[in-house]
Amino acid sequence: xxxxxxxxxxxxxxxxxxxxxxxxxxxxxxxxxxxxxxxxxxxxxxxxxxxxxxxxxxxxxxxxxxxxxxxxxxxxxxxxxxxxxxxxxxxxxxxxxxxxxxxxxxxxxxxxxxxxxxxxxxxxxxxxxxxxxxxxxxxxxxxxxxxxxxxxxxxxxxxxxxxxxxxxxxx
Numbered sequence: 434x435x436x437x438x439x440x441x442x443x444x445x446x447x448x449x450x451x452x453x454x455x456x457x458x459x460x461x462x463x464x465x466x467x468x469x470x471x472x473x474x475x476x477x478x479x480x481x482x483x484x485x486x487x488x489x490x491x492x493x494x495x496x497x498x499x500x501x502x503x504x505x506x507x508x509x510x511x512x513x514x515x516x517x518x519x520x521x522x523x524x525x526x527x528x529x530x531x532x533x534x535x536x537x538x539x540x541x542x543x544x545x546x547x548x549x550x551x552x553x554x555x556x557x558x559x560x561x562x563x564x565x566x567x568x569x570x571x572x573x574x575x576x577x578x579x580x581x582x583x584x585x586x587x588x589x590x591x592x593x594x595x596x597x598x599x600x601x602x603x604x
Contacts, residue, residue: 455482517572526595
């Protein structure tokens with residue numbers, strides 16, 4: 434993971450750094466947050482290549498102006514997702530505190546895993562009131578009664594004055 438002031442060329446610098454050390458950038462999430470650019474990347478390679486990238490991380494921090502955090506991880510394989518159902522949850526409504534908390538509390542209570550979540554505010558031209566948007570890719574336990582989840586989300590929808598949709602999806 435890394436974060437630093439946003440500017441053109443960060444992705445090119447990071448990908449070149451990894452490639453020059455024989456590492457493959459496998460998976461990533463990158464985005465501008467405020468005035469910063471954040472990256473979460475999964476890279477792989479032969480042990481000596483990964484060790485070289487880890488040893489040289491301060492070089493990347495200097496080149497790209499980033500603060501980094503390295504952590505070894507393992508491929509979860511198919512076991513975790515084998516008995517899970519892939520869904521997407523979308524929500525939108527007038528922005529206010531507590532929307533993410535309420536929705537994710539329902540997900541947590543039902544042992545639903547958040548695979549990916551994006552939120553953003555949109556300023557509509559007519560009212561000037563910020564509209565909150567949320568898109569979440571989730572995996573549901575196969576034994577979870579879908580009707581119960583929908584009922585709980587309907588309560589959040591009413592309490593938070595939102596429109597929430599839930600539908601099957603590919604991750």
